[in-house]
Structures are given as C-alpha cells and as structure tokens.
Amino acid sequence: MFRLSAFIDELFSPTPVGPRRRPPGPVVIWNLIRRCNLACEHCYSLSADADFAGELGTAEALAVIDDLARFRVPALILSGGEPLLRPDLFTLAAHAKAQGMYVALSTNGTLIDEAMLDRIAAAEFDYVGISLDGLEATHDRFRRHVGAFAASARAVRGAVARGLKVGVRFTLTEGNAADLVPLLDWVRAENVPRFYLSHLNYAGRGRKNRAQDAAVQTARWALETLFERCLQEWQEGGKREYTTGNQDADGAFFLLWVRRRFPERAAHIEAKLRQWGGNASGVNIANIDNLGKVHPDTMWWHLRLGDVRERPFSAIWSDPEDMLLARLREHPRRLEGRCARCRFLDLCNGSSRVRAKIGAGSPWGEDPGCYLYDEEIAA
Numbered sequence: 397m398f399r400l401s402a403f404i405d406e407l408f409s410p411t412p413v414g415p416r417r418r419p420p421g422p423v424v425i426w427n428l429i430r431r432c433n434l435a436c437e438h439c440y441s442l443s444a445d446a447d448f449a450g451e452l453g454t455a456e457a458l459a460v461i462d463d464l465a466r467f468r469v470p471a472l473i474l475s476g477g478e479p480l481l482r483p484d485l486f487t488l489a490a491h492a493k494a495q496g497m498y499v500a501l502s503t504n505g506t507l508i509d510e511a512m513l514d515r516i517a518a519a520e521f522d523y524v525g526i527s528l529d530g531l532e533a534t535h536d537r538f539r540r541h542v543g544a545f546a547a548s549a550r551a552v553r554g555a556v557a558r559g560l561k562v563g564v565r566f567t568l569t570e571g572n573a574a575d576l577v578p579l580l581d582w583v584r585a586e587n588v589p590r591f592y593l594s595h596l597n598y599a600g601r602g603r604k605n606r607a608q609d610a611a612v613q614t615a616r617w618a619l620e621t622l623f624e625r626c627l628q629e630w631q632e633g634g635k636r637e638y639t640t641g642n643q644d645a646d647g648a649f650f651l652l653w654v655r656r657r658f659p660e661r662a663a664h665i666e667a668k669l670r671q672w673g674g675n676a677s678g679v680n681i682a683n684i685d686n687l688g689k690v691h692p693d694t695m696w697w698h699l700r701l702g703d704v705r706e707r708p709f710s711a712i713w714s715d716p717e718d719m720l721l722a723r724l725r726e727h728p729r730r731l732e733g734r735c736a737r738c739r740f741l742d743l744c745n746g747s748s749r750v751r752a753k754i755g756a757g758s759p760w761g762e763d764p765g766c767y768l769y770d771e772e773i774a775a
Contacts, residue, residue, distance in 0.1 A: 398646045398672075400622065400638040404630050406668050407658055413667040416727070420468035422682040422713065425475055425502075425694050428457070428485065430686045432478040434504055434539045451686045452704075454484045458491055460684065460704050465495035467710040471522075475502035475694075477686065480512065489519050498522045502565075504539070505548035513554045525592065526552050527565045530575030531582065538572060549586075556587055563590030563637070573614045580625055589636060593622060595643035595765060597695045597748055615767040619646055623653050642695075644674040644744035645766045651743070652772060666743075674745035678724030682713060692724055695750040723760070724749070733762030738773040 430448040452460070464472065472492050479485050480503055492499045501516065505526035508516070516524060526548055529538040535545040555562035564583050568576070576593075583591050595615070619640070626638040640646045647669045655662045678692035688704040690712045691697060701721065702712030715721065723729070728742040733756060735746045746752070747763045755764030 398640045398644065398650070400626050400640060400646075400650070401630070401636070403647075403650060403665060403668065404623075404626050404638075406665060407654070407661050408630075410661075410664050411668075413664070413671055416671055416673045417676075417680065419470055419680055421464070421470060422676075422680050423471045423473065424464060424469050424682045424684060424709075425473045426684045427475050427477065427686050427694065428452075428479050428488070429477040429482040431481050432476055432504070433481065433506060434478070434541050434544060448686060452688050454487065456688070456705070457484070457488050460688070460709060461488065461492050461495065461497075463704075463708045463710050465492070465497060467713070469497065471498035471500065473500045473502055478504055478507065480507045486515060486519050489521065493520060500525065503527075503551075504544070505551035506541070506544055508547075508551035508554065510554065513551070513558060516555070517558050517560060522561065523590075524555055524560055524562045525565050525590075526555070526562060527567075528552070528579060529567055530572040531578050534572045534575045552588060553586060556589075561589055563592055564588055565592045565594060567594045567596060568615065568618050569596050570611060570614060573618060576618055576621060580621075584629075584636070591636065591638050593618065593638075593640045595641070595646075597642045597750055597765075612767040615643075616649070619649055620653065623650060642748060643763075643765055643767075644747040645740070645763070645768055647672060647674060648740035648744050648768060648773075651740075652768075669743050672743075673727060674743055675747050675749075676745075677749065678721050682709075684709065692720070692749075695748070729760070731760050731762070732756075732758065734766065734770070734773065735762045737775065738768075739775040740768075740773060 429451060474485065474489060479501060489499050499521055500523040501521045502525045528545065528548055529535045532545040535548070536542050552562060552564065564579070566576070566579060580591065622638060622640070629636055651662065651666055651669055654665045677696070681693045683691040683694045683696065684704060685691065685697060689700040690702045690704065690709060691700060699720070701718060702715070704712070727745060729746045731741065731746045735741060748765060749759040751763050751765045752761040753759040756762055
C-alpha cells in the first residue's frame, strides 16, 4: 500500500529517514467467508451467493487469532466474500481487539442498515472499508446489482455520521475511470475520512476481465489527479487520507511528479520511498483464505504456503525451507524483463508478482501493469 497522504506530509513536514520498515509480524488479510451477496466483475475470490464447504469454524478461527497475537501480528483485516454474512464475525473481531490488534472490516456495505451500523460502532473497528467503483450507474454495473450504490452510499453516510473511521475503496479500470473525479467529489462532499484507489490485479474474475485493466495513459492520468487532489486538500488544511494499492510503481511515479513540482524536496522523498520499500507480499503482508490456507497475499490463491489446520500460521510464515517466501523476501528481488532494468526496482520491489505470472508467464517476470515509460525507468 502506498500512503500518498503521508508522502504529501513529507513534502512540507519532513521526518528523519530510517531503515526500511520491518514490523514485528505481517498485516494479515483474512477472507473469513467466501459467500457474498454480490458477484462483482473484478472479484479476486470468485465469490458467489452460496455456502462454501470446509470453512474454518469459530473455535478454529479463535485459535488462529491467538496464534496471530503471539506472533505479534499488528493488524487484522477481516474480509470475504462478504464478512457480514459470517455469524461469528463480531465474536472474532472482539477476540482480536482484546489482544491488542488493529482490526479492520472490509465490506461491500450493502448489508449495513442502522442496526448493523450500531453493531459495527459497538465493535470499535479501527477502520471500515466500503467498496464503491463509481457513481450509481457504474457501480451497479460493476457489482451486477441494481441498488448496490444506494445501499453502500447509505452505509458510508451512516458510518460518517457516527464518527467511524470509514473509507471508500475504488478499483481503477478502463470501465470506470471516467467516474474517478465525480467519486472524489462525492467523497469530499460526504466528508469521508479516507479514499483508497486499487489497481486491478489479475486474480479471480479480475483475471478474466484483465482486458479492462487501466491502460498506461489512464493510469497516469488517474494517479496525477489523485496527487493533485491530495495536495490541494492538504493546502486547505484537510485531513482526508489518500492511499493506493496493488501497484507499487505508484511510489516511483510520485517521485517523478515531485521532481517536476517540488524539485528541491525530491531527494528527501526518494529516501523516504526507499525506506518504504514497495511491494511487501510475503514479507509484511499475508493472507489466510476461508479454508485456512495461507498465501503471500490475497491475489495468490492459486498457490498455498500452508494450512492453519495442519500448522500454526506462525510456523508457516517462519518456515526457512519455503523457497517462495525466501525469494519474495529478497530486496530488491531478482526479477526479469523491464523490472530487472528499472532504476526504481529497490523502491517498488517489482510490484505485483501475480500480474507478472499471468502476464509474463513467470512470477519473477516484469509486471505488465506497470505504467512507467521505458525512458523513465532507464538506469
């Protein structure tokens, strides 16, 4: 994840440069349930409105949380499918909170009525992310459900009214890029605390629909739009957070923007970006799916590192014999193609290895989703 707002802060309130981030344990994104009441075009988990056999039970999930806490996992993101369809969601969230973890909820928002908002507020989630892929017509088309936008927008407004830390998640594609600016305007008008732009990753239905991935010019325009919006709000005293994900070249592109807009601050921003280190799949990011299988991140469901029913997560993640984890944890990674020649490799760390596998045929190939020009990455 690229925390754009933090880097805008660094332009005007620089902090000392330190070593590359090394949290005690990874952030764990946990797909508690695969069932979902929607069937979104870009869903990486291929969810459907049906029960899936073999999912972890409550006792098993509580034991996993105990192991994560002992392993010093700092944050747990509860996702799906649609996690609000899981009856024990709030029991699991409370157990994780009691052990000092940052606990976030990732939801489509359509099941959040006033009563559910009360439960979410009482659970004291540290963050609630709600997906919106554009305004009404676009969002409903992506979500394949008429009325999805109205329900999710109502949930966002209700969360804001209760003072919850809520954010809008937007996945950028050629099919919804035209809605980016109107959605940013909507987020501002509704006083939503956070906006997250995700690039399309080639997993699940996202793999089937990768032809809809934002083209180079669209991606560059969208990121520059976001940079300028974040800067404008910072200058106006705004506190909204802007972040991006699933394309760590965003950091390099930000550096190029800074070199044009604030050249005297570029050296500091470059140093802070190298401290950030780019893609952290298999390092500072981990995934547990609904069946208890462990993956380097949520897009790696085609490959498992282990099973929490057979070994604790802590043992799987610490396994010195796992060659995939060892390779992912190299910095910079040994990559091929454009990534190998890129002068920003140690900054973005090669971004998505899943897109590389699908697009280039190797997890160590170049990321086909990179929108930087050849002349920009030349050493």
